[in-house]
Amino acid sequence: MSAVIRPSSGAEFARILSIAGYTPSRMVDNHEMTNYIETSDEWIQQRTGIIERRWVGEGEDLEQMSFAAGKLAIERSGIAAADIDAVIVATVSYFHQTPSLAAILAHKLGTNGAAAFDISAACAGFCYGVAQADALVRSGGARYVLVIGSEELSRMTNLNDRGTAFIFADGAGAAVIGPSETNGIGPVVWGSDGGQAGAIYQTADWPTAVENADWPYLGMNGRDVFKWATGFIAEAAKATLEAAGVSPEDLDAFIPHQANNRITDALLRSLKLPEHVVVARTIKTLGNNSAASVPMAMDAVLASGEARSGQTALIIGFGAGLVYAGQVVTLP
Ligand SMILES: CC(C)(COP(=O)(O)OP(=O)(O)OC[C@H]1O[C@@H](n2cnc3c(N)ncnc32)[C@H](O)[C@@H]1OP(=O)(O)O)[C@@H](O)C(=O)NCCC(=O)NCCS
The missing domain is CATH 3.40.47.10 (Thiolase/Chalcone synthase)
Incomplete structure (x- = not known):
């Protein structure tokens, strides 16, 4: 027999309720880059716009940066951590295949066992996360979603590679997405x-x-x-x-x-x-x-x-x- 299955239903609209960033402490300017590769401050600025970049310093890593950004985003949203229903972490630089960083953070941030998963969509990862969060809020899969985009690319950067050493950097940003009276997220x-x-x-x-x-x-x-x-x-x-x-x-x-x-x-x-x-x-x-x-x-x-x-x-x-x-x- 084919039972009638109730569909999920959520808020009519969603929006970004809060945003937060975490800037790692170690500043690496283009002059330091000249220690690693044959380059110049002038070339890097002209080709990329980069004057300096941030890498993790003492006591910092991907989990710590993601936690700090996530915690601040939750505080700024005015939503209790326990009310976050899903945590999505977008990253390509988490060195553990499993468990996900999202599951660890969902626990450490004090959510009440929120659904949690990591996504691998590189530099598009945060926007992929926003698309998923928007769909979850509007479908009823979650009321509040924490989306974190974080990277520790310094760990994956070949300091001898002239084609990449000067470009990649570390950092974390996070947003809480939830229901809204008016639409705050357009079609992805x-x-x-x-x-x-x-x-x-x-x-x-x-x-x-x-x-x-x-x-x-x-x-x-x-x-x-x-x-x-x-x-x-x-x-x-x-x-x-x-x-x-x-x-x-x-x-x-x-x-x-x-x-x-x-x-x-x-x-x-x-x-x-x-x-x-x-x-x-x-x-x-x-x-x-x-x-x-x-x-x-x-x-x-x-x-x-x-x-x-x-x-x-x-x-x-x-x-x-x-x-x-x-x-x-x-x-x-
Ligand atoms: C990476 C990038 C800056 C390299 O610039 P490019 O102009 O393509 O560099 P090329 O490899 O063609 O080299 C051009 C010249 O710069 C020189 N050069 C290459 N890397 C250099 C470096 N790190 N420092 C100084 N000179 C460099 C080359 O030797 C070459 O010199 P020549 O003209 O005398 O032979 C450029 O391709 C770029 O911006 N790509 C997009 C990358 C990007 O945005 N990635 C992130 C996506 S998420």
Whole structure:
């Protein structure tokens, strides 16, 4: 017999209730980079916009950064930790295959046994998490969701590789997403192109790395990534605005993944954003910290007063996979 199964039902709308970032303590400027690779401050700034980046220092690691960002996001949301129903951690630099970092954090942050899982969507990870949280809140799978984007890429960066050493960085950002009277998260525009899996990748799988005593680093074909990001991603960003029914004139802030300032410039040219739109440029001082970059940049533009709560922002993440995801959101 086929029983009638009750469907789940949730809030009509969701929004980002709070945002928080954690900036690791060790500042690594471009001059320090010249100790590792043949490069210059001028070249790095001109090619990427990076002046300095942050790496974990004494007493800091991926779990600690994720916890700190998650705790602050919960405090800022005004929601009790016990009311968080799901914890999603987006990262590619957690060195334990299992259990998930999300499960450990759900416990340590004091949730009441929240559903917890990690996602691997590289620099798009936070936006993937926002899409999942939005769907969970509106479907009834969860009322409040904590999404954390965090990376310790310094641990996966080959300091002798001229193509990557200067770009990658560490950090964590987190958001609480919950029900709302009005809609605060537009339709996600997302996808993947595994045909370009070789554009950004881990240089060896774990068994091979152990066998050959060869640490698995991040590898990158910078030119391929640049081409994809300035072409395909520019179109995806336009499609994200269209899906939300928001015009460039309606936007207050543009918070793209902090991959490279030249990529951000190209996206801006393509989107033809008006002058008044605040553009996140945290890559200058934070470097490219993958899943942490969008939430840290959102936190930064709000903390600096450049953008305000209630304003409208376009967020878009893109990276290894290749994968991407974008949404128009109301700033918390
Ligand atoms: C990584 C990136 C900055 C490299 O710049 P590029 O112009 O493609 O670099 P190339 O490898 O073609 O080299 C160009 C020149 O710079 C030099 N160069 C390369 N790496 C260098 C470095 N680290 N320091 C100084 N010079 C460097 C090369 O020797 C070459 O010199 P030449 O013209 O005299 O032969 C660029 O490809 C890029 O921004 N890609 C996107 C990467 C990205 O955003 N990744 C994150 C995605 S999540």
